[in-house]
Amino acid sequence: MTIRHKILIIDDEPQIRRLIQAALTRADYATVEAGTAREALEKLRTERPDISLLDLGLPDRDGLELVPLFKQQSDTTLIIISARDATEEKVTALDLGADDYLTKPFDTDELLARVRVALRNRMTRDGGVSAVRAGDVEIDLLNRIVKKAGQEMHLTPKEYAVLAQLARFPGRVITHSQIMKHVWPNDHDHHVEYLRVLVRTLRQKLEDDPQRPQIIGNELGIGYRLRTD
Incomplete structure (x- = not known):
């Protein structure tokens, strides 16, 4: 049934x-x-x-x-x-x-x-799934491995922290504040510009066209979402 x-x-x-x-x-x-x-x-x-x-x-x-x-x-x-x-x-x-x-x-x-x-x-x-796919990008949250088209990508700890926070809630809008509390747990109030820089470098590494992102979507003035469709 x-x-x-x-x-x-x-x-x-x-x-x-x-x-x-x-x-x-x-x-x-x-x-x-x-x-x-x-x-x-x-x-x-x-x-x-x-x-x-x-x-x-x-x-x-x-x-x-x-x-x-x-x-x-x-x-x-x-x-x-x-x-x-x-x-x-x-x-x-x-x-x-x-x-x-x-x-x-x-x-x-x-x-x-x-x-x-x-x-x-x-x-x-x-179901406890620990891996997420967005386009040709695979994010293995259990082993902390990110691959694009099967090729393992090198991310800095902060870049990975941002991507992992989005991957834990694929398709959901995560606000700037929510991401910053995760990435900078002890001092997140003044890091909006740092967050934008991290997202920009992530797009350069993961997107086919960083100027037209298909994986990390921007909700203007609100936050970001990982597009898994």
Whole structure:
């Protein structure tokens, strides 16, 4: 028997819930809906969804307040879907623990792609997979080896630390702050420019065309993601 992944849709607008529900149902996902923060927390507890799609503009509570609660109370993968498009809002949501952020209006094909990436990440995490492939680049997290087209690449410790942090969450946006806390755990506040330099040198080593990166994607003003599609 095929197990259908369950997705919780949280939005106070019924027409948006219907749009998302229809797209997910066509893709053979099971769906659950909630129109308020209170209902969302209840469905989170009773339905145990694999993925939760959270709108921030809920009538009874700001959606940002739910992000840490969701991460504390479940292992659901949390994707924000919101009309709030300010960089600060996105960074805040991701730093609080959201796994991805999609801005309204959105294309349902993009939504389904984000869902597929999220499910692959869950399988990687739950299965204990320690190697990630992005294009012709292989990242062996267990043995700390990086290869491009089968050729082992030399990375500095800091370069590897940045790449490994992205590889642990393939397809997910990792904010500048999250990466810097990992790479410079004792002093990360003033290293944004260093981070940009490291990413630039990584692209020069790993990308076929560093000016048009296909492996390490940039989320302007927010962070980076490892593209594994």
